Amino acid sequence: MGRAIVVGAGIAGLTAARALADAGRDVLLLEATDRPGGKLRSGEVAGITVDVGAEAMLHRRPEGTALATDLGLPLTHPTPASSRVWTRDALRRLPRTVMGAPVDLDDLADSGILSAEGLERARHQAVAHLDGDVSVGDLVGARYGDEVVDRLVEPLLGGVYAGQARRISARSAAPQLLDLLARPEVTLPAPVTGAPPVFAAVAGGMWRLPLALEADLRDRDSAEVRYDAPVTALRRTPSGFVVTTPAGAEAAELVVLATPAAPSARLLADPAPDAAAELEAIAYASVALVTFAFRRADPGVAEALDTGASGFLVPPVDGRRVKASTFSFAKWDWVRTAGEGLLVLRTSLGRFGEEASLQVPDEALVRASLADLATATGLTAPPVDAVVQRWGGGLPQYWVGHADRIARLRAAVARVPGLAVCGAAYDGVGIPATIGSAQRAVAGLLA
Template sequence: MTGRPPRVVVVGGGITGLVAAFRLRQRWGPEADITIVEESMRLGGTLRTVTLAGGPFDVGAEAFIGRRPEVPALMDELGLSAQLVHPAGLRPLIFSGERLHPLPARTLMGIPADAASVDGLVDAQSLATIAGEGDTELSWDRTSDLSVAELVGSRFGAQVLARSVDPLLGGVYSGLSDSIGVRAALPTLAAALDAGASSLSAAVASVLPAPSSAPVFGALRDGYRTLIYALVAAAAPRTLLGTAVTSVRRENSGWVVDSIGQFDAVVLAVPAPALASILGSVVPDAAAAAAEIELASSVVVAMAFDTAVDLPDNSGVLVATDAGLSAKAFTLSSKKWSHIAERGISLVRASLARFGDTGPLAWSDEQLVEAAVRDLHRVTGMDSAPSSSFVQRWHGGLPQYAPGHVDRVAAIEAAVRDVDGLAVAGAWSHGVGVPACVASATRAATRIVEVAR
């Protein structure tokens, strides 16, 4: 790249790819030739804002962890600080046993620190099992990993999984406790167990975060599209939509990307299966590890109710996996967010399908709306029909952090580390949330710039 502006291609136009392109533009200035290649016909990936009932509404990720700094810092860089909003402070509920229950306190991803945490949510036998868990010898292997279901189910029983743990894991990963590993999803818990915690209860209690008045979540007043538009404007890339990348290869000290052209460097900000396909011949060790990461699909049904409806005064409802509903959760958006409540209508998001459950994705839009309304009525008693709706299918939207995920990610990163001019990033690596993707993109861009020096 000596003596001329660098040419870089970012494969993947989701939030990770857009942030990577923005970071490269920041470091290299207006002369750099930055191209984004995106397989679909739009940018943003699993961030999507649509117009519903006359206003913006997110039908992908709707919020980010507010206690992480990455997104507020990025918004500040882009001049979007005035867009930052926080929830109204209402608590979510869990629907189980045909009743609504408060979300248990003193839990870590739904894993209770003591029996009192889930009193009323699980039966007396389960409560006794939790209370006596400390008297049972804990077998934990510091050298291996296991699923959350294996650990928690063996110590606390099936009801804790179905009614407390799985609803939360479904919200984060669109998965279940048997598809998610302890070390990747719950690293602080794994560290406490590695350090010799005497029981699961003791381990959970030792890593519970200190009480804080700081908002847990944040969002953008006008939806994530505001962030997407700002990133595209600031990164100013050449954009190729509807273009799939199937391979890259080294040639003449650079990289040839399919038939798109030759570049000095490549950032692959794509889902793990696509990463495996692209790297198959050039970095086979990374490809093999990436191929082991599976994806979950889901559906969001967004609904607007123009008439006054009787919704719980809560931020949302998580659904126990033994409740027999199609929906796994409802976000009561006009309750959760004050800026949405200002619109004077009721807005609700229903989420359906988890890892391995592809049935709802094959339903028609009408069937999905009917299922969402039917389940909402069962959960809340509300019997109104929506005045408008929007259905969003997310095929392969979230990676599953299965047992051994930490080792797979380490293998991918180690294999790519020795290849000049190549960086990888995405939700498959160090967290599925938007802040983690921003951090992943920043690391990838930094690597490209440093190697180019």
């Protein structure tokens, strides 16, 4: 059996490399940077090691938690603290929704998130039958009106995709809404006490997952992980492929590209130009995360922050700089414990199309975050520490037509024997979906 090369050591590439090694293949994993994990990454704030990228994973999808468990990593779940929406000049309770579509209009009214006119429109629900792939914003807006889109769907989609509700495909990003909103009555069963939690994380940080995967690969004679090894070209040969890095060329029988859309498009230009063209059309949003540590005993800190909320989301219509803040100390017991008298939280800035607003020095992102935190919560004490992590081109945008684009792309890749693609650009940006795409890519290659 010939060797396999995997390009990119994010969670998708690490998963693909492990699956290939499990199948008895010699594997070479090539990573452009000096570390594994991609968007799963640790940073240090006030001496505490925390996630400065992804911090949680869906528990309802099995791939992420199953992988962590298989690697012997302890899982944890968020505390019951719930998020707020900072809108119309107050922090308001987030009502029950499915990706921003309200499932109880009295609960929505109580939350105070909508104006009287917005609520009136939401109550006059129109059951819309929209044809073809539509945006989440158009789907929800047709039923409940624009204000529900602006004040609920936008901040929720902003959290996951850093994207715009009126561009993101309902079929790709919120397929459950298509069925739900086609019904005359939108109701969901009440939450059941003792039901499995929706989210999970690795205790001590999601960044531990790629490190454990990498350690698992290193334990095998058949696998090699190479850093500072950006792949610059991919060419077909009669017996497989040649992969080029600045250090030289490597031959392989199988190649898995686990890189974001832009590098994958460049590498596919020779073996699969039709797939490359489809990938070039996938846009990405840039975001920045600022992680802060505040001393709980400082004046006003506990009153402003330690209130039982797990953070807040901000609708773009409210015109603030931050789009969300996660009170990590309130959401994760392990963060509060690690903090020892410090409250660690993070703010998130940047949505699709707002790249210019992030092109400022780190201090400006810190100042903008502190100003918004002060207005939202009344916090005035200075932080003990602040760390900025930028994710340029961090999140692929699943615009209307995404699923058809991916089907065309996959068909073009499948015409090249021995080649596969996986990662966040294809079938879901979340960690479990990304792991699943890597597992399916390898299964397809080996079949």
